[in-house]
Every structure is written in C-alpha cells, then in structure tokens.
Amino acid sequence: MKLRGYVEGVAEAPLVVVKHRISFYGEVHEGKLVDGRALANRILVAEGTRGSTVAPYIIYGLSKKGQAPKAIVVSKIEPMLVAGCVMASIPLAGGLPRNIIDKLRDGCKGKLVVEPPSAQMIITC
Amino acid sequence: MYLSKEEESMLNGEEGEAARLAMKLVVKVGEALGAERLVKISHAHASGISYDNIGDAGLEFLENLYNGGGRVRVFSTFNPVGMCIGLEPPPRLREDPNFVKKQVKIIKLLRLMGFEDSVTCTPYRIRTPRLGEHLAWGESSAVAAANTLYGARTNREGGPLALAAAIVGRTYYWGLHIEENRQPTIRLRVPGFNIDDEVTAGLLGYYMGINMSDNVPLVDAKVTSERYVISMCAAAAASGNIAMCLVKGVSPEYREPRDPIEGVEVSYSDLTSLKETIESASLDEAELFFTGCPHHDVDLLFQVAEYLSAKNVAKLKRELWIAIPGYRASKVRDLADALRRKNVYVVPGTCIVVSRLRGKADAIATDSLKTAFYMPRRHNIRVALSTIWEFIDKFSA
Numbered sequence: 001m002k003l004r005g006y007v008e009g010v011a012e013a014p015l016v017v018v019k020h021r022i023s024f025y026g027e028v029h030e031g032k033l034v035d036g037r038a039l040a041n042r043i044l045v046a047e048g049t050r051g052s053t054v055a056p057y058i059i060y061g062l063s064k065k066g067q068a069p070k071a072i073v074v075s076k077i078e079p080m081l082v083a084g085c086v087m088a089s090i091p092l093a094g095g096l097p098r099n100i101i102d103k104l105r106d107g108c109k110g111k112l113v114v115e116p117p118s119a120q121m122i123i124t125c
Numbered sequence: 126m127y128l129s130k131e132e133e134s135m136l137n138g139e140e141g142e143a144a145r146l147a148m149k150l151v152v153k154v155g156e157a158l159g160a161e162r163l164v165k166i167s168h169a170h171a172s173g174i175s176y177d178n179i180g181d182a183g184l185e186f187l188e189n190l191y192n193g194g195g196r197v198r199v200f201s202t203f204n205p206v207g208m209c210i211g212l213e214p215p216p217r218l219r220e221d222p223n224f225v226k227k228q229v230k231i232i233k234l235l236r237l238m239g240f241e242d243s244v245t246c247t248p249y250r251i252r253t254p255r256l257g258e259h260l261a262w263g264e265s266s267a268v269a270a271a272n273t274l275y276g277a278r279t280n281r282e283g284g285p286l287a288l289a290a291a292i293v294g295r296t297y298y299w300g301l302h303i304e305e306n307r308q309p310t311i312r313l314r315v316p317g318f319n320i321d322d323e324v325t326a327g328l329l330g331y332y333m334g335i336n337m338s339d340n341v342p343l344v345d346a347k348v349t350s351e352r353y354v355i356s357m358c359a360a361a362a363a364s365g366n367i368a369m370c371l372v373k374g375v376s377p378e379y380r381e382p383r384d385p386i387e388g389v390e391v392s393y394s395d396l397t398s399l400k401e402t403i404e405s406a407s408l409d410e411a412e413l414f415f416t417g418c419p420h421h422d423v424d425l426l427f428q429v430a431e432y433l434s435a436k437n438v439a440k441l442k443r444e445l446w447i448a449i450p451g452y453r454a455s456k457v458r459d460l461a462d463a464l465r466r467k468n469v470y471v472v473p474g475t476c477i478v479v480s481r482l483r484g485k486a487d488a489i490a491t492d493s494l495k496t497a498f499y500m501p502r503r504h505n506i507r508v509a510l511s512t513i514w515e516f517i518d519k520f521s522a
C-alpha cells in the first residue's frame with residue numbers, strides 16, 4: 001500500500017502492533033512496551049503518539065542502545081515523532097488507515113520503503 | 126523549503142557547528158511535514174531536562190550543541206528537572222551524588238547557552254505570550270496553555286526541536302502556526318455543572334485526550350478559573366495529543382465554526398465513571414499528596430498556610446507536596462520552612478513525574494490528572510484522586 005513518507009529509509013521486519021496512541025514517555029521502558037513486547041528488530045505500527053514532548057529524546061536514546069524499532073508506521077503523524085525519527089534515523093511513514101491497523105497482529109511481516117514524501121509498505125500475515 | 130540568506134548561512138555552517146546542527150534538525154522536520162518555510166519565534170521553551178528522562182544520550186546531545194557554539198537567539202526557558210532546586214527536598218526525593226552531578230551539568234549547559242533560569246513547566250508565567258505570536262515550545266501542557274489561553278501559536282515541539290529552535294530563533298511554519306489549522310473541529314458541550322476544581326478540570330481534559338486527539342475542540346463549558354483551564358489542557362495533552370482547544374469565555378480566538386461540526390456532550394456522571402477507571406488506590410492508601418503538575422504559583426502556599434492556621438492544624442498526618450517553579454524557590458524560603466514543620470513540603474523546580482519516586486512509594490494522591498496518567502506507567506505507583514482541600518481535611522484531624 002502507498003503511505004506518506006516522512007523520514008527516509010528501508011526496513012523489513014515482523015510487526016509490533018499497538019492499536020492506540022502511544023506515549024514513548026511512560027509507555028516504553030528499556031525498549032519494551034508496558035506489556036513486555038520488545039521494539040528492537042521490529043516495525044512498530046501504532047495509531048499515533050500522545051503525551052510528553054520528551055519523546056524524541058526517548059527515541060534517540062533507544063536507538064543509541066540498540067533498542068529502537070527498525071521503522072515506525074502510524075495513522076496520524078505528530079511533529080515530535082518526526083523529530084525523534086530524524087534524530088535517530090528511523091524510517092517513518094504515516095497515513096496507514098485505522099481500519100487496517102485493527103486487522104494487523106504481531107508477527108505479520110512488513111517491508112517498508114520510505115522516500116519522502118511517499119512510502120510503500122507490503123504486509124503479509 | 127524556502128530559506129532566507131541568513132537561514133541558509135546557518136545551514137551551511139557559517140554561523141558555527143551548533144547552528145548548523147540545529148538548523149538541520151528544524152529544516153529536516155519541517156521538510157518531512159511539508160512546511161514551505163520557517164517562521165521567526167519570540168520564545169522557545171525546551172522540555173526534556175530531567176536527567177532521569179533523557180539519560181546520557183540526551184546529555185551528549187546538549188553537550189554537542191554547547192561545544193559547537195550553541196547560544197540562544199531568542200528568549201528561552203526550560204522545563205523542570207529531576208530533583209528539587211533551591212530548597213531541602215522531602216526525604217523521598219533526596220538524590221544520589223551521581224544523579225545530582227549529571228542533572229547539574231544539564232542545567233549548567235542550558236544556562237551557558239543563554240537560557241533563563243526558569244526550571245518550570247509554566248513558561249507563560251515568566252513571559253506572557255501575545256495573541257498571534259509564534260513560539261516553539263516543548264512541554265505538552267504549556268503548548269496547550271499557550272494556544273488555548275493566550276492565542277499564541279506553537280505546535281507540540283519535541284524537546285530537542287525546541288532547543289534547536291532556540292538556537293536558530295525559528296521553527297518550521299506548519300500546523301498550529303497557520304490560521305486555518307486553528308479552526309475548531311469538534312464541539313464539546315458540558316451542560317449542567319461548572320468546572321470549578323482541579324480534579325473535575327483534569328477529568329474533562331483526560332476525556333478530551335482520549336476521545337478527541339488530533340482535533341481542536343470547541344469547549345462549551347463554564348470553567349471558573351484560568352488555573353482549571355491549565356489543568357484541563359495538561360490532562361488532554363497527556364492522555365492524548367491535544368495541542369489546543371477553544372474554551373468559551375476564555376480563549377481569545379474562541380469563535381463559532383465556519384461549517385457545522387460534530388458535537389459531543391459530557392455529563393458529570395461520565396466524568397465520575399472516567400475517574401473510577403483512572404484511580405488505582407484509595408485516599409486512605411495514599412502515602413502523600415502531590416499537587417503542582419503543572420507548577421503552581423506561590424499563591425497556593427499562602428492559601429495552604431492560611432487554611433492550616435484557620436483549622437488549627439499543627440502537623441498533617443501525611444505529607445503534602447506542592448511543586449512550584451525553580452526560579453521562585455529563594456522567594457519562599459521562610460514560608461517553606463514554616464510549612465515543612467506542618468508536614469507540607471514545597472518542591473521547587475521539579476515534579477514527581479520527572480523525578481525518581483519509583484520504589485519509594487506504593488500509592489499517592491493527587492489533584493493532577495497528568496500526574497495520574499504518568500505515575501502508574503512510569504513509576505509503577507498507584508494513584509488516588511482528590512482535591513488538596515479534601516486531603517487536608519481528611520489528614521488534619
């Protein structure tokens with residue numbers, strides 16, 4: 001499917017799916033979601049972001065420790081998510097229809113190519 | 126993106142390595158979002174100041190900017206830190222020397238770069254934003270207050286971007302900087318009751334954050350003080366990503382929408398039900414009460430002192446913590462000493478969200494819904510909700 005591309009890059013990995021907005025501050029600890037799922041070597045798919053504007057530092061810190069997701073794909077974009085992905089060089093795409101997120105699950109495989117302003121993603125479940 | 130000659134020279138490194146790095150970040154984020162140009166700002170406010178939040182990676186980022194000659198080009202302030210500033214902390218907030226060393230280093234770097242010695246999440250109390258002026262603010266609660274209360278224009282900038290914007294004096298012209306994006310998109314009616322305490326205000330904000338993110342809500346409610354608007358905004362920016370709302374009788378840009386918009390009605394029982402889903406402790410279980418997220422001005426300290434005197438309270442049975450801006454600490458030293466004897470701790474320049482309370486309490490009470498959102502998630506601490514006056518009444522006998 002075609003998406004909106006924000007931060008360039010290519011990633012191929014299993015998905016971690018979060019069906020709501022996520023606050024990197026408070027809802028991600030040591031590279032893991034509050035439910036224990038790890039982000040490293042995964043493409044994080046989420047509805048969007050919320051909460052603290054500290055998020056870019058958290059994303060940057062995750063990448064320095066090798067705990068960051070390989071790429072991030074959301075429905076709704078926020079500037080602070082873009083800033084975090086720019087600092088950490090994490091490919092970022094937006095515009096994923098909300099109803100598609102509902103159909104996805106962890107373990108589905110994603111292949112993402114982001115060449116701003118466009119992006120393409122192939123998902124196999 | 127169109128850049129002026131001055132902006133291009135910064136991007137090319139002609140004004141130093143820090144300006145180059147900062148401009149690169151601002152331009153890259155702006156270009157990613159589709160901004161066509163930059164806009165000059167009059168005030169930058171940086172979030173991401175607590176060492177507990179940003180760690181060594183964030184500290185290195187700050188050091189690189191300072192060592193590269195980074196100095197602010199506009200009036201710039203910064204957020205609370207991870208420990209008390211200027212007054213003796215409550216025992217549970219005493220920090221180890223390594224943490225203090227790293228935190229002090231962060232503060233020193235910001236001062237050397239030209240930041241005001243603010244140490245607060247309420248920068249609008251230091252410099253009042255003007256209607257229509259452009260800002261680059263981090264700190265989600267302050268962003269929502271700037272747009273909602275003052276009609277100033279800022280997006281929810283990430284901490285590092287606000288820092289970069291301070292150094293280049295500009296941010297990307299996008300989102301809430303543009304008039305047409307400041308139109309109301311959903312109506313929230315609150316009939317039959319006033320928003321006249323911190324907890325109710327916070328619950329309304331929390332509801333907005335969960336149900337109305339990505340919108341500019343038109344809030345048709347009677348919010349009886351500016352403080353309650355601030356508390357509502359803070360909660361909406363924590364449980365969701367609300368950066369602006371238009372509150373009837375309060376927001377300078379309040380207007381009826383050009384086209385019909387969807388409307389939602391919230392009853393008092395909706396907020397009571399929401400409160401039950403958020404609370405994870407009872408007031409009896411709370412080991413202490415925290416207020417000041419966002420920071421209170423010092424007025425509250427006088428109100429609390431008077432209230433305790435009027436009730437003849439020698440010492441509260443449980444600790445009450447009140448967070449205020451760091452720059453106010455020296456002005457309230459005597460009052461803070463007197464309050465401490467009554468088990469009331471004035472906590473300047475920090476708050477329990479950005480401090481290291483985890484493991485030092487099992488349950489707390491608060492009137493801040495922003496605090497209630499973060500404490501279980503970040504510190505694994507359970508939360509009860511009450512007003513400060515309910516807490517004092519309960520634990521003063």
